[in-house]
Amino acid sequence: MQYNLRMIPQDLLDMLVCPACKKPLTVKENGESLKCGECRRVYPVRDDIPILLIDEATIDAD
Structure with a gap:
């Protein structure tokens, strides 16, 4: 579940x-x-906690 x-x-x-x-x-x-504006990784937030694990990140094509 994602949070704001x-x-x-x-x-x-x-x-x-x-x-x-x-x-x-x-x-x-x-x-x-x-x-991240440099490497374009996108990190999710779960239960109001940023999940700053490289394995959890996705790469944003934008």
Whole structure:
């Protein structure tokens, strides 16, 4: 089940980086995942917790 990242404080979101390339993550437009602008990995959020595991990420074609 996916959850909305708007429930996570902005100061916490500002500290999160991609575990693969260490670049900043941004909230995707759907508000339910985090995307790395460098390597295009998309990390899900479950139970209000960002799952920052490389094996759980998908690659965004956009």
